[in-house]
Amino acid sequence: MNATKVFTATFFLLYTASLLAVSEESIKTAYLERFTMFIQWPKPIESYNICIYNDDAFASILRKSYTSRLFNNHPLNVIPIDIGTSENETLRCHILYFRNSKPNQHESYLNALRKNNVLVISDDAADTKKGAMIGFYLQNNLLRFVINQRNLEDAHLNVSYKLLNFATVIEPTGGSK
Amino acid sequence: MRANNHSITSQMVILLIITSLFIIIFGTLFQVWYSINHEKRTYLHESQLEAALIADLITAPLAFFDLQGINANMHRLHHNNNVLMSVVYSPDHTSLMSFNPGNQPLPSTIFPLGTRFESPNSNPWMLGSLKTTLEIKQNDQLLGYLYIEKKTDRITSFIMELLTAVTIFSIGLILFVYVVSRILSKKILQPILTLTETAKEVAENNNYSLRVTHNNQDEIAYLYNAFNHLLSETESLTSHLESRVASRTQELNDSLEILKKAQVQLVQSEKMAALGNLVSGVAHEVNTPLGNAITGGSIIVRETKELLKQIEEGTLKKSFMENKLHILNETADLLLKSINQAANLIRSFKRISVDQSIEEKRDFNLYGYLEEIILTFHNKLKKIPVTVLLEGDHDLIIKSYPGVYAQIISNFIQNSLLHGFNDTISDATITIHFEIQKGNLILTYSDNGIGMDEHMSKIAFEPFTTTKRNAGGTGLGLNIVYNLITQKLNGTVELDSELSNGIKLSLTLPVELSTSK
Numbered sequence: 001m002n003a004t005k006v007f008t009a010t011f012f013l014l015y016t017a018s019l020l021a022v023s024e025e026s027i028k029t030a031y032l033e034r035f036t037m038f039i040q041w042p043k044p045i046e047s048y049n050i051c052i053y054n055d056d057a058f059a060s061i062l063r064k065s066y067t068s069r070l071f072n073n074h075p076l077n078v079i080p081i082d083i084g085t086s087e088n089e090t091l092r093c094h095i096l097y098f099r100n101s102k103p104n105q106h107e108s109y110l111n112a113l114r115k116n117n118v119l120v121i122s123d124d125a126a127d128t129k130k131g132a133m134i135g136f137y138l139q140n141n142l143l144r145f146v147i148n149q150r151n152l153e154d155a156h157l158n159v160s161y162k163l164l165n166f167a168t169v170i171e172p173t174g175g176s177k
Numbered sequence: 178m179r180a181n182n183h184s185i186t187s188q189m190v191i192l193l194i195i196t197s198l199f200i201i202i203f204g205t206l207f208q209v210w211y212s213i214n215h216e217k218r219t220y221l222h223e224s225q226l227e228a229a230l231i232a233d234l235i236t237a238p239l240a241f242f243d244l245q246g247i248n249a250n251m252h253r254l255h256h257n258n259n260v261l262m263s264v265v266y267s268p269d270h271t272s273l274m275s276f277n278p279g280n281q282p283l284p285s286t287i288f289p290l291g292t293r294f295e296s297p298n299s300n301p302w303m304l305g306s307l308k309t310t311l312e313i314k315q316n317d318q319l320l321g322y323l324y325i326e327k328k329t330d331r332i333t334s335f336i337m338e339l340l341t342a343v344t345i346f347s348i349g350l351i352l353f354v355y356v357v358s359r360i361l362s363k364k365i366l367q368p369i370l371t372l373t374e375t376a377k378e379v380a381e382n383n384n385y386s387l388r389v390t391h392n393n394q395d396e397i398a399y400l401y402n403a404f405n406h407l408l409s410e411t412e413s414l415t416s417h418l419e420s421r422v423a424s425r426t427q428e429l430n431d432s433l434e435i436l437k438k439a440q441v442q443l444v445q446s447e448k449m450a451a452l453g454n455l456v457s458g459v460a461h462e463v464n465t466p467l468g469n470a471i472t473g474g475s476i477i478v479r480e481t482k483e484l485l486k487q488i489e490e491g492t493l494k495k496s497f498m499e500n501k502l503h504i505l506n507e508t509a510d511l512l513l514k515s516i517n518q519a520a521n522l523i524r525s526f527k528r529i530s531v532d533q534s535i536e537e538k539r540d541f542n543l544y545g546y547l548e549e550i551i552l553t554f555h556n557k558l559k560k561i562p563v564t565v566l567l568e569g570d571h572d573l574i575i576k577s578y579p580g581v582y583a584q585i586i587s588n589f590i591q592n593s594l595l596h597g598f599n600d601t602i603s604d605a606t607i608t609i610h611f612e613i614q615k616g617n618l619i620l621t622y623s624d625n626g627i628g629m630d631e632h633m634s635k636i637a638f639e640p641f642t643t644t645k646r647n648a649g650g651t652g653l654g655l656n657i658v659y660n661l662i663t664q665k666l667n668g669t670v671e672l673d674s675e676l677s678n679g680i681k682l683s684l685t686l687p688v689e690l691s692t693s694k
Contacts, residue, residue, distance in 0.1 A: 027242075034240045037315045072316055142243065162315070166237030166246060 025058060027143050028136070029065050032095060032121070035134070036072040038163035041094060041117050042156045048076040051093035056080045058099055091116045098122045098132070114155040128170060133157070149173050185370070186362045193358035194351060201347050209339055216335050217294070220307065224327055225292050227257075228309040232323045235265060236313055239273075239320045247274045259327045261306060265313075266322040273321065284308075287324040294329065304329040368397040372404060385412035447654065461556050462522045466515040473512030480504050522552075540691040541579045543618075544571045547609060550586050554594070561598055561605055565590075569611040574691040575618065581661050588654045589622045589682060596644065597626025597680065617668075618688040623681040628674045637672055662686070 036048060048071045052059035059080035066076060081090055087109060090096060096118050110131040113120060122128070125135035128148040133155065135146045150171040152159050164172075231250060238246025247265055254260045254276055264275040264283060272283060287310045296305025307327045313320045368391055375389050385408050391401045484501045487493040544567065551558070551565050558565060590607065598605045602625070611620040629637065636642045638659040662670045668686035 031241065037240060037318060038237065072318070142245070160237075160315070162233060162237040165234065166241065166243070 024143070025061055026065070029062055031136075031143070031145070032062075032097065033066075033069075033071055035095070035119065035121070035163075036074075038160040039119060039152075040158040041119075042158075043117065045074055045094065047074055048072075048095070049079055049093050050076055051079045051081045051090060051096045053081045053096060053098045054083050055099035056082075087112055090118070093118050095119045095121060098127070114151075117155050117157060119155070119157055120151075125168075134167075144168065146170055185366055186359075189362040189366065190355065190358045193361075194354055197351060197354040201350055205343050205347060209336075209343060212339055213332070213336055216332050217304070220329070220332055221292050221294075224307055224309055224325070227254075228292070228311050228323060228325050231263070231325070232311045232313050235323065236315050236320060239265065239313055240315060244274055251276050254325070257327075259331060261326045261328055263323070263325040266324065268319045268321055270322070284324065284326070287322060304332055368401070372400065376404070379408065383415075385409075385415060444657070447657065462553070463519050466518040466522070469515035470512050470519070473508045473515065476508045477505055477512070480508070538576055538578055538689075540574050540576050542571075543573050543575055543582075543611060544569055546579055546582065547586060547611075550583050551590070553587070554590050557594055558590075561594065563594070563598060563605040563607055566606060566608045568608065570613075573611075573613070576689040576691050577686075578665060581665050585658050585661055585684075586622070588658050592654060593624040593626055593680075597624045597628075599627060602626060613688075613690070616687065618684075618686045620684040620686065621681065622684070623679060625679040628676050628678045628680055630676045634672055634674050638670075 032050060050062065050066075050071075052062060059078050063078040066078060070076070079093065081093070081096070091112065094117075096113065098121070110120075119134070120132045121134045121136075122132040123136050124132075125137035125146040128135040128146045128151070131151065133148050133151040135148075137144055137146065145167050147159065147164065147167045147169050148171050149159065149164065149169055150173055153173055231254065234250040234253070235247045238244075238250065251263055251265065251274060254263050255278075260276070261279055262275065262277045262281055262283075264277070264287075265273045266287065267273050270287070275283065277283075290310050290312060292307065292309040294304050294306070295308050307329055309323075309325045309327075311323045313323055372389055375387055378384060379387055387408065388405050389401045391398045480501050484493070484498070487497065547567055547569075551567065586609070593607055605625065607622070607624045609620070609622050611618060613619070633642075633644070638655050642655070659670060662668045662684060666686045668684055670685075671683045672680065673683065674680040
């Protein structure tokens with residue numbers, strides 16, 4: 001817990017001093033952890049599976065920075081997903097983060113992900129209109145994100161009102177936890 | 178009257194005001210205490226809610242390192258004039274963002290958690306500031322702390338307003354109580370005051386014809402009726418009192434006059450009785466020696482005739498002559514003795530009667546004088562019989578009124594004979610003892626007769642006290658003795674007697690001892 005505090009505080013100071021002082025990867029690394037605080041999966045979680053689509057380098061950065069760390073008091077695994085990996089492989093993910101590639105546009109694929117309560121995050125905020133639930137964007141030199149509330153609800157992922165209040169929300173449903 | 182009237186009304190008014198004051202003070206204190214606590218609780222609760230809301234709003238910005246977001250949400254506090262300062266801290270207590278319009282120094286510590294009033298001094302009226310410290314958490318993970326410090330002017334001004342209102346209300350209430358109590362006391366006390374006025378009028382002017390009236394049938398009416406009844410009774414009593422007093426006084430005066438006459442008569446008859454006793458005593462005592470003298474005389478006459486006859490006849494013998502002369506000699510002796518005895522008696526009686534009448538101080542031998550007095554009762558004493566023991570200095574000569582002593586001792590002896598000794602007394606004895614102690618003659622007279630009971634002992638010296646009125650007792654004897662002892666001889670007398678244990682009379686008499694002893 002103390003390690004988390006020191007990490008957060010240090011990061012905070014650096015981040016707030018200047019976005020440039022911290023790499024985008026580092027910020028997103030921290031953001032992924034924070035999402036697990038505000039989003040609840042319907043099934044009990046023993047350990048988080050964080051899947052990185054088509055960016056092994058980022059996956060290895062994540063793995064390194066998440067060593068001996070807990071997400072929301074649970075252990076975690078960073079799983080790199082290559083292009084062409086079967087759908088079944090991706091269904092075990094709790095978070096599926098599309099870095100360089102767009103999320104699969106196939107309706108059936110997205111439906112399968114939704115059924116299995118996978119949180120789909122994309123680097124492109126526009127993807128939230130194409131099946132992703134959270135999409136990053138930059139504003140005034142700050143990394144922000146868009147949330148598609150309907151997509152989250154369809155995947156039976158409960159999102160805290162605190163997060164909704166902070167993020168840019170599209171397709172709001174009026175319901176939040 | 179006005180002062181009394183004022184005081185009873187004032188007392189009631191003061192009592193009511195004091196009671197009201199107590200109620201107001203305690204009620205007000207409770208109300209103020211309750212209101213202040215309620216206000217404090219409300220303010221505390223509002224501040225807690227406000228802090229919780231702000232904490233909720235800044236949870237996500239804090240989690241995602243968005244200082245602008247934190248600042249924007251903390252800005253909501255800006256419209257609240259009561260906020261002195263609000264600060265967001267990181268989990269390691271580093272200040273991340275603050276709203277500090279007064280540019281006050283940040284607190285050295287933000288703990289303990291929760292909301293509390295903190296005052297730099299211990300004055301209970303100065304609440305200081307309200308400080309709230311909240312943990313900002315998401316899913317049990319500590320993200321930071323929110324610290325808000327607020328002014329308590331709102332409560333202070335509320336207290337001031339409350340105190341002002343309470344003071345105004347209390348003053349109004351006391352005035353109201355004063356007016357009401359004045360009216361009430363006047364209404365309730367008026368009949369009593371009227372009664373008091375009337376009673377005073379009656380007391381001052383003795384005007385018992387006054388009456389009080391009351392229309393209602395209540396306790397006051399009972400009081401008025403009783404008072405009127407008392408007045409009418411007193412009025413009728415007073416009107417007859419003087420004539421009754423006058424008639425009673427006359428009756429008493431008449432009775433007193435009759436009693437005085439009776440007393441004089443009784444004293445006179447007592448004197449006559451004493452005189453009668455004396456005369457009969459004299460007659461009786463003198464009769465015996467005179468009889469003996471007559472007998473002796475007749476013997477001498479008869480024997481002388483016989484002697485003369487034999488001388489004339491010339492038959493006188495020497496032996497006959499010697500025999501007759503012997504008889505004549507003895508008879509003459511008897512005659513002389515008898516006549517001497519009679520002469521002695523007459524002399525004693527004469528002296529006593531002279532002493533009783535002339536009442537002058539003279540020297541006399543007390544023992545001898547007492548013996549002579551006892552001698553006058555010789556026959557009566559012999560008749561019962563009574564032994565008289567006379568003890569004292571045979572040579573004591575005092576200067577006093579012998580007649581008074583005679584009267585006193587005679588009376589004592591007469592009383593003993595008349596009342597003290599009856600058939601049941603076998604060894605009747607009278608003891609008269611006298612001695613000189615500290616210049617006083619202590620004379621004790623006692624008998625072993627039937628005595629007298631306690632009641633009789635107490636009243637023995639009072640006039641007309643007798644148990645033998647039917648037998649001729651006047652009841653004045655001891656009273657006369659008492660007066661003689663106390664007034665004539667300036668002495669005292671004590672009577673000590675118990676039933677069937679005789680009596681003892683102790684006389685203490687100041688005397689002059691004669692120098693020519």
